Amino acid sequence: MPAAGILIRVDGNHAIGLGHIFRMRALTQRLIGNGFPVALAVRRETPGEMVLREAGLTVHGLADDEAFLPLARNCGAGVVILDVLNTSADLLRALRQTGIRRLVTLDDEAGGLEEADLVINAIVSLAGRYDAAACRAQLYEGPAYMILQPEMVRSGLPRPAPDRARRLLLCFGGSDTRGLSARVLTALGALPGPLDLHLNLGPAALQDEELISARMASPHPVTVMRGVPDLAACFQGMDLVLCAGGIMLYELATLGVPAAAIASELHELATVDFFAGAGCALDLGYYATLELNDLTVRLASLLDSAARRRDMARYGPLLVDGKGLERCVRLIGGLAA
Template identity: 35%
Template sequence: MTTILIRADATPSMGTGHVMRCLAVAEALVELGAAPRFAAVDLPPALTQRLAAAGFTVDALPGPAATGTDAQALADLARETGAGAVILDGYHFLEPYRAALATRGQPVMAFDDGPGTRPLHASLVVNPGAVIDATAYGTANPDAALLLGPAYAPLRAEFRRARGAALPPLDQRRRLLLTFGGTDPAGLTLPCLKRLAPALPEVGLDVVVGGSNPNTACIQAAGARHPNVTVHVETPRMAELMRDAGLALSAAGNTLGELACLAVPTLLVVVVDNQVSSAGAVAAAGKAQVIDARGIISGGADKAAVADRTVNATLALWADAQARANLSLAIARSDDGQAVDGQGAVRIAKALLSLAM
């Protein structure tokens, strides 16, 4: 049985997306007979517990993260466990760290969300974004196998199962999904909940937060004031919530692939620069509506004003059933090379195992 070592972190500012997409690949690796395990310096207790509950070993590495100390500990762990390959996912792993890891012998798979212009020192590079410069990736990483585009969106097994079942008709879905990621670094969940819940009293509002969200208690308290609100903390039922949603208000991160897989009409909120290209591409193709809220994390944008603008757009889209139907049909298209079919994690796992020692 091949051991695959997965190196990823999660913090309030970084979010949980790196770990969660690695979890999707880990699930697929298990299905293919491999033995993945996680290694982290920074990992919230709630996420550690989630990985453990899913059956994965989580090894704590000495910090600070992405330093020489971390890299040496990871190399030692790879040797001790006989790892056949290493998965690396995180913007904080800079070139010296990556170069050092590449000299240790095991093939390295790197997730990347950038423009493809930097050397990643990896045998396998994965970028599931909608807008990718394959030439740039090939130039910067000439020896790497490249898995590029939405076909490689790494979705957890629950989404593959949900896509295989019949979806409820859109006009029968009277629930709205609000999700801004595991940690919601922009802090938009609470103000949007407070505005949406009283504005749509007859609509069920499913609010999803990660266990490491610093505002979880306040969000739960606000939700408890409205009978139409259900707050889900670290939910294992995300695919089910999406299947039931007539509209999703979401951060423009990894969740975009999950929503696309289930053809959920979506209003995306962009909060960081690396979300712009993919969100812009799906908006240009009529597959989602997008609000640009960059600057909110740094304080350059007023949170209340962003929340007002976001909620107003959400209410307008909820009231326009035809617009939501058009979004759902567009994002479900399979003839444009941008479809997310839920099999991305399996494709990644197979490619990685073909390279593993």
């Protein structure tokens, strides 16, 4: 088994989405570009494994979670990065005992705060949920440390805001775990035209009967896309993007693209509230309590307000400057050197 200076543990599938996979892909590629040997460990036969292998990266497929510790023991890594949410202190101690020199965790309000060397908590919903002052690890927090795809970091003026938003993109992540595309298409169907709707389906998203029915019933034209080669350019070509409350909100903010977001998980409620409070997104609520009539009314108001959309485009890049990848590479590179 080839030695890896850095070993990254990450997962992604239909249930949990692919956001962690995409950001670890970006981190891996940048670390390799800086001269560090990197390998990734991911559950076998999952969409996450497929995405990483298609990128030409060194990937170890795991039969189960228990297979990771033996891999870490034998692969020769000096640094282990865990992007798995709230790591176990027992796992981190066990990794130390295998001879791992440095431990890094992301999105961690659990074991990493005491047992890791470095914790990067870019997700804003984690703020205030742990005692940062008592953290033994080096701790870096907030959107300044969000790892985005390099293509999402672009300069230039935002798209001019038309009097009424017409070009709308529905983009609910790599898997759309809550079936939000169908519900939003139905809500938009109650609005007058002309509307030019675009639906981007991620690699793990399923086009089920509900979505097909909503698309066929829409009075507005719906362009279905999958595997968009330049998603950033696609975002920038839209008057408004409708999304969930994950990493995509950070991407849209740094690009200066107006957003309307639905929290698809409880922890996303705080993220959506944060971006709405900063003026760069409209909070459409929680998926489980979503009322289609209310959704239609709130979207109609935003579509008709060029001033609100201009403010969103202006405030977004001030909140997320897009330099999180470089900051994280410097921090991790310092540990691995």
